[in-house]
Amino acid sequence: MSRHVDAIVIGGGIHGCSTALHLCLAGLKPVLIEKDYAGRHASGVNAGGVRQLARHIPEIPLSIRSMGIWEKITELVDDDCSFESHGQVLVAENEDELAVCRARVAELNALGFTHEELIDAAELRRLVPAVAETCPGGVVSRRDGAANPAQTTTAFRRKAEQLGATVREGVAARNIRYSDGLWHVDVGSESFAAPVLVNAAGAWAGRIAADLGEPVPVETVAPMLMITSRVPHFIDPVVILRGRKLSFKQFKNGTVLIGGGHLATPYQNRNETVLDWKSLATSAQTVFELFPVMRSATIVRAWAGIEAKMKDDIPVFGPSSRHKGLYHQFGFSLHGFQLGPGAGAVMAELIVDGGTQTRVSDLGIDRFHPSTLQQ
Amino acid sequence: MSVAPKRDDYDVVVIGAGPAGLAAAATSAEAGLSTLLLDENIGPGGQVFRAISSTPVTDRNQLGADYWVGADLVQSLRASNAEVIQRATVWSLDRNLDIAVSIGGASAFVKAKRVILATGALERPFPIPGWTLPGVMTAGAAQTMLKSSALVPDGRTVIAGQGPLLWLLAAQILRLGGRIDRILDTTERGNYFAALPHAFAFLTSPYFAKGLSMMREVKAKVQVVSGVTELAASGDGQLASVSYVAGGKRETIPADLLLLHQGVVPNVNLAMAAGIEHRWDDLQLCWSPVLDASGNSSVAGIAIAGDGAGIGGANAAVVRGRIAARAAVEALAPAAAANLPAMATLRSDLAKAERGRLFLDTLFRPAPQFRIPSGDTIVCRCEEVTAKDVLDSVAIGATGPNQLKAYRRTGMGPCQGRLCGLTVTELMAQARGKTPQDIGYYRLRAPVKPIMLAELAAVPKSEADVKAVVRG
Amino acid sequence: MFRRSEQDERPQVQIFVDGVAVAARQGDTVSAALLASGQDARRSTAVSGAPRLPYCMMGVCFDCLVTIDGVGNRQGCLVPVAEGMQIEIQKGKREIGK
Numbered sequence: 001m002s003r004h005v006d007a008i009v010i011g012g013g014i015h016g017c018s019t020a021l022h023l024c025l026a027g028l029k030p031v032l033i034e035k036d037y038a039g040r041h042a043s044g045v046n047a048g049g050v051r052q053l054a055r056h057i058p059e060i061p062l063s064i065r066s067m068g069i070w071e072k073i074t075e076l077v078d079d080d081c082s083f084e085s086h087g088q089v090l091v092a093e094n095e096d097e098l099a100v101c102r103a104r105v106a107e108l109n110a111l112g113f114t115h116e117e118l119i120d121a122a123e124l125r126r127l128v129p130a131v132a133e134t135c136p137g138g139v140v141s142r143r144d145g146a147a148n149p150a151q152t153t154t155a156f157r158r159k160a161e162q163l164g165a166t167v168r169e170g171v172a173a174r175n176i177r178y179s180d181g182l183w184h185v186d187v188g189s190e191s192f193a194a195p196v197l198v199n200a201a202g203a204w205a206g207r208i209a210a211d212l213g214e215p216v217p218v219e220t221v222a223p224m225l226m227i228t229s230r231v232p233h234f235i236d237p238v239v240i241l242r243g244r245k246l247s248f249k250q251f252k253n254g255t256v257l258i259g260g261g262h263l264a265t266p267y268q269n270r271n272e273t274v275l276d277w278k279s280l281a282t283s284a285q286t287v288f289e290l291f292p293v294m295r296s297a298t299i300v301r302a303w304a305g306i307e308a309k310m311k312d313d314i315p316v317f318g319p320s321s322r323h324k325g326l327y328h329q330f331g332f333s334l335h336g337f338q339l340g341p342g343a344g345a346v347m348a349e350l351i352v353d354g355g356t357q358t359r360v361s362d363l364g365i366d367r368f369h370p371s372t373l374q375q
Numbered sequence: 376m377s378v379a380p381k382r383d384d385y386d387v388v389v390i391g392a393g394p395a396g397l398a399a400a401a402t403s404a405e406a407g408l409s410t411l412l413l414d415e416n417i418g419p420g421g422q423v424f425r426a427i428s429s430t431p432v433t434d435r436n437q438l439g440a441d442y443w444v445g446a447d448l449v450q451s452l453r454a455s456n457a458e459v460i461q462r463a464t465v466w467s468l469d470r471n472l473d474i475a476v477s478i479g480g481a482s483a484f485v486k487a488k489r490v491i492l493a494t495g496a497l498e499r500p501f502p503i504p505g506w507t508l509p510g511v512m513t514a515g516a517a518q519t520m521l522k523s524s525a526l527v528p529d530g531r532t533v534i535a536g537q538g539p540l541l542w543l544l545a546a547q548i549l550r551l552g553g554r555i556d557r558i559l560d561t562t563e564r565g566n567y568f569a570a571l572p573h574a575f576a577f578l579t580s581p582y583f584a585k586g587l588s589m590m591r592e593v594k595a596k597v598q599v600v601s602g603v604t605e606l607a608a609s610g611d612g613q614l615a616s617v618s619y620v621a622g623g624k625r626e627t628i629p630a631d632l633l634l635l636h637q638g639v640v641p642n643v644n645l646a647m648a649a650g651i652e653h654r655w656d657d658l659q660l661c662w663s664p665v666l667d668a669s670g671n672s673s674v675a676g677i678a679i680a681g682d683g684a685g686i687g688g689a690n691a692a693v694v695r696g697r698i699a700a701r702a703a704v705e706a707l708a709p710a711a712a713a714n715l716p717a718m719a720t721l722r723s724d725l726a727k728a729e730r731g732r733l734f735l736d737t738l739f740r741p742a743p744q745f746r747i748p749s750g751d752t753i754v755c756r757c758e759e760v761t762a763k764d765v766l767d768s769v770a771i772g773a774t775g776p777n778q779l780k781a782y783r784r785t786g787m788g789p790c791q792g793r794l795c796g797l798t799v800t801e802l803m804a805q806a807r808g809k810t811p812q813d814i815g816y817y818r819l820r821a822p823v824k825p826i827m828l829a830e831l832a833a834v835p836k837s838e839a840d841v842k843a844v845v846r847g
Numbered sequence: 848m849f850r851r852s853e854q855d856e857r858p859q860v861q862i863f864v865d866g867v868a869v870a871a872r873q874g875d876t877v878s879a880a881l882l883a884s885g886q887d888a889r890r891s892t893a894v895s896g897a898p899r900l901p902y903c904m905m906g907v908c909f910d911c912l913v914t915i916d917g918v919g920n921r922q923g924c925l926v927p928v929a930e931g932m933q934i935e936i937q938k939g940k941r942e943i944g945k
Binding site for chain 2 (some may be wrong): 848849850852853854855856857865874875876879882883888889894895897898899900902903904905906907908909910912916920924925927930935
Binding site for chain 1 (some may be wrong): 894918919920941
């Protein structure tokens with residue numbers, strides 16, 4: 001016998017947890033199903049960047065919506081998520097890169113977006129005194145920042161449960177099917193049924209979509225990160241580079257996180273990744289050149305989280321183009337963490353109200369499969 | 376002095392030059408396999424044969440005959456063609472058998488057809504109040520200093536805990552003229568009865584007579600308090616006193632040095648980081664790798680020998696090293712295996728070496744109050760997280776060691792859980808009414824030892840990596 | 848806390864601890880030499896500033912972290928002393944970029 005709920009959310013990452021939480025706020029009783037535990041993969045082990053900076057234009061409205069939630073995150077989840085806002089800075093290493101930055105900011109301004117701001121060498125040095133002196137400037141997004149991803153995802157999960165979501169961890173959702181106007185999902189010995197199903201299964205979401213007849217061009221990747229031992233405070237904003245793969249951030253506790261998208265080899269079925277130290281060495285070399293003070297810092301740990309990357313680098317977000325009551329929320333392509341709070345809010349609006357004021361139409365799965373559903 | 380490996384790939388790479396590693400590397404090299412032995416210490420020997428080639432303690436009676444066995448193992452190794460690199464810290468091993476090793480401030484990568492992990496044991500965490508105070512050390516630490524530098528305690532010294540090593544150390548300190556004020560024996564009284572059924576095997580093992588005579592030697596000179604049920608160290612920035620409860624009576628004695636020991640557990644960090652499956656051992660109260668009879672792990676090509684395969688002691692470690700090496704020879708050069716001792720012979724040697732182990736494991740199974748602390752007692756020394764901090768996190772939703780990292784930074788400091796992992800698992804298991812196996816352990820990752828950014832930056836990169844630097 | 852046994856006949860090696868000359872013996876690790884010196888060799892932690900001395904002496908506890916010849920966060924229990932070696936006791940978070 002199936003237990004009836006208002007919605008079934010598959011995936012306990014930041015996105016599934018946020019959607020479950022926002023559905024609860026809208027008065028629904030969802031079930032959240034996570035095969036491992038909330039935040040086990042990319043959502044719990046990413047770089048924690050809370051970044052509007054350097055985003056693909058189609059996802060900027062969602063990012064801005066999310067930023068508003070981040071700034072009041074404690075009110076939403078009763079946990080500060082270690083969110084700190086010291087801005088994010090994109091560094092141009094030479095004049096050519098600065099010219100690209102200038103064009104980008106002009107393009108955004110023309111579209112009415114003002115969160116990215118071109119900065120010169122002097123302002124760059126003021127924001128990031130430790131950066132190599134040869135860098136001529138860059139772009140800043142001043143409201144951006146960073147949070148602790150595991151703490152954040154856990155907080156969303158906890159709050160969703162407090163507000164009435166049923167949470168099932170450690171058992172995978174199986175046998176997803178639609179009958180009699182309801183979605184049915186088996187979870188171990190239990191079964192749930194609901195009019196709404198949200199596919200927020202991260203690296204595993206592509207398979208679910210394909211099984212339901214909506215395959216999309218997605219691959220599984222595992223971006224690597226490494227962290228240093230505690231060093232005295234020397235940098236406030238998160239720094240990313242224009243030309244090379246690097247993101248760089250110092251936490252309040254003094255540790256410095258080094259990332260940027262070099263990839264490990266994922267073994268998805270084993271929940272395992274094998275790191276590529278020669279690529280991490282490239283990251284280390286970039287830091288060595290950009291931040292001379294970091295040369296004698298010690299790397300204490302490195303890891304990689306498993307996640308989904310779309311061929312076009314933007315997520316799949318919104319209603320299915322084939323099935324009534326099915327919604328997709330995956331494929332965030334290495335930049336989904338900041339979007340999580342806003343995406344959950346917008347997804348709840350799509351589900352409950354049938355629409356949203358936040359422009360997400362460019363993110364739909366209908367870019368791969370023209371919709372066969374009647375509007 | 377510090378030399379990089381001569382080749383990029385080897386038939387066999389052995390990691391750790393303790394009893395298992397020495398035996399494994401010698402066996403593998405004698406059979407003609409290209410063999411590299413990497414060891415982190417200044418000289419070969421591991422912990423049990425620490426400083427075997429350099430100890431200033433020249434009177435052979437002081438360290439005992441069991442110690443000098445190590446000299447023969449080193450002799451055999453040197454007679455073989457094995458390439459040996461000391462002060463070589465392996466910081467990464469993965470399921471492709473790619474090994475990253477730091478030698479003299481530079482990192483090298485080598486590939487192996489077979490890896491034999493012989494990373495041995497470390498002393499079980501002993502999380503009592505005040506165990507982070509300067510002046511509180513492990514018994515093994517004192518023994519290391521005694522063997523390698525002929526250093527002995529000379530202040531007011533208390534030794535507390537249980538197990539064979541504790542008595543051996545005490546005897547060695549006394550033989551070298553060091554000072555011991557009191558020994559506090561924490562062996563649970565009930566363990567004597569529990570161990571009784573296994574006593575026959577122990578009585579007929581070589582441990583028995585040696586152990587008994589050593590305890591007599593120590594008890595003749597030092598006051599020994601048995602049945603200790605509580606233990607705490609205190610002092611202001613430095614150990615000042617040790618207090619304990621025995622037979623329901625509390626006593627506090629002034630002390631400059633407290634040496635703690637409650638057995639050893641497998642050093643699992645490199646094996647776990649390589650993805651090798653481990654299971655909780657309910658008798659030895661630790662994680663042990665899942666291995667077949669030849670020491671092969673769940674990762675193809677990686678075998679584990681010695682105490683890292685589950686605590687068995689030095690004699691068993693030597694045999695396990697030979698078994699793992701023989702298995703490697705059988706796989707890579709079957710013809711050469713004919714010249715090695717038969718597997719059946721080795722297995723019977725192992726059974727002999729392991730005799731009495733069950734008795735020791737049962738008798739010296741540490742009491743819960745010395746494994747599972749409470750209140751303000753520090754659990755994670757690196758990040759200074761207390762038992763109460765852990766329990767508070769459990770109360771608000773932390774379900775296991777990895778989830779706990781989101782609440783507290785347990786296990787995220789430089790020691791990577793070596794000194795807190797077992798405590799965290801057992802503490803969370805108790806708090807949540809689950810088994811340690813259900814609760815699990817930290818997911819361990821390379822680098823298993825910290826590495827300097829400049830050293831990593833200097834690693835040669837492939838052409839593909841350099842191209843990938845330019846963002847697509 | 849510790850003293851040297853009379854039978855130790857290894858040659859002396861001079862090292863410097865925060866600039867002060869200390870007599871060690873060839874084959875000592877940095878940590879053993881510090882503990883044998885009788886000097887206050889307590890580091891303070893990067894987290895709370897609590898004082899610590901080496902705990903395990905076998906490379907697993909990281910309480911022996913020390914700056915050796917300008918390179919910080921070295922495990923003193925794994926590094927042998929050398930003539931003229933400069934040791935600095937780490938207090939709190941280690942300054943980088945020196």
